[in-house]
Amino acid sequence: MAARSLASLSLSFGLVSIPVKLYTATDSDSAVRFNLLSKEGSRLKQQYVSEQTREVVPREEMVKGYEFEKDQFVIFSADELKALEEGASHIVEIVAFVPEKGVDPIYYDKTYYIAPDKRGGKPYSLLRAAMAKTGQCAIAKWAAKGKSHMVQIRPIEGGLVFQQLLFADEVRSIVDLHVEEVAVSDAELKLAIQLIEQASEDHYDASQYRDEERQRVLSAIDAKIAGKQIVSPEPVEISPSGQVIDLVEALKKSLSAGKRTAPAAKTAAVKAAAGESPAPRKSAKRTASTVAAIPKRAAKKA
Structure with missing residues (x-):
């Protein structure tokens, strides 16, 4: 297109x-969007209610206004907004x-x-x-x-x-955050620089990364469509903040771990760039046709 x-x-x-x-x-349309439904499966329609009368206001009766003081508005007509x-x-x-x-x-x-x-x-x-x-x-x-x-x-x-x-x-x-400046030792700085150099790339290659959260949601949608039970992912363990006793030792372990995992990560990235791993779909609507349509109830007249 x-x-x-x-x-x-x-x-x-x-x-x-x-x-x-x-x-x-x-x-911006790549995000997975959910519709708001009633428990019976009927799509819900948004309505605007007047704060004074508590009655639904039709769109043709709505106007736009700017609040210059609390609950004080100046109204602009559609023609005035168009002129702007x-x-x-x-x-x-x-x-x-x-x-x-x-x-x-x-x-x-x-x-x-x-x-x-x-x-x-x-x-x-x-x-x-x-x-x-x-x-x-x-x-x-x-x-x-x-x-x-x-x-x-x-x-x-x-x-x-x-x-x-x-x-x-x-x-x-960022000055408003009053970030505390803490002195670091030469040994700590040297190890941190080595860690940066070990993980350095020439540029950011967006094709090597995937939206894992979006893919996880799409997989859950497919599981629902297939009538399967959704299994919650295992929680990721996070170390308590402020518990690093030896910063130099932690940096050394990070360097050693990076050396062991770098070749494997590089291979995975190369495979992903070559298209060997399944690419995420653009939309979950491809499999929506396999689901029987939820019968819509006729809207009750007031």
Whole structure:
């Protein structure tokens, strides 16, 4: 299925305007979702009830409001809200270039891709090549749906990433946690560095890892579909906090354990990358057809 764009934008690069299309870069539909049912198996329908009258309010009678004081609202009509959204700009204005690693990942919000639209291929490729050559990324301003956004545009192999950023007041400071700084010895630091070097990789390879929790839930769903009893996993034993007597000895044991298990872990990772292990399914709906449909009861009229 061809990718579907979310919006058509114009990327302003000096006096050059690059027509681009915006696409999602992540898949948020991979989570296993459960429906809310009655004990008889009927799907439940969400309703909104007025706090004053305790009566159900139909959607066509609902309006949106902003609470400026306790229980005090200003009401916006659908046309007024639409007018606010129409104030959004399709122009993404580049305001600065910074080193590629000049943006702390803590400011990363939603991730998108941008691809050239009609007649945008040449300037798009030029911008990408120039940033890749200089090791720079672009910082740009963008307004959408009544809110201003800052974005980072960075080059990757095959195109450009459109990284929406958080503002400073949207990120909490770790200073507020008052983290205690504790001195460490040279011996402890040396062993910790060795442990890091032993487990170091050139880069994060997402294909070597699986969503084990999602797979466990899907397996339980399959067991339910097949009429089998779900067996609870064995609880994982966790060492009580604050019980490490000798930190150096614990680090040495970690290094020894890492040397013994590294080849096996590497082999498993290689097998997974080669597709020898069964890949997790995208959805549990594939086997849903094997289940007899639960008869729905006719809704009782009030």
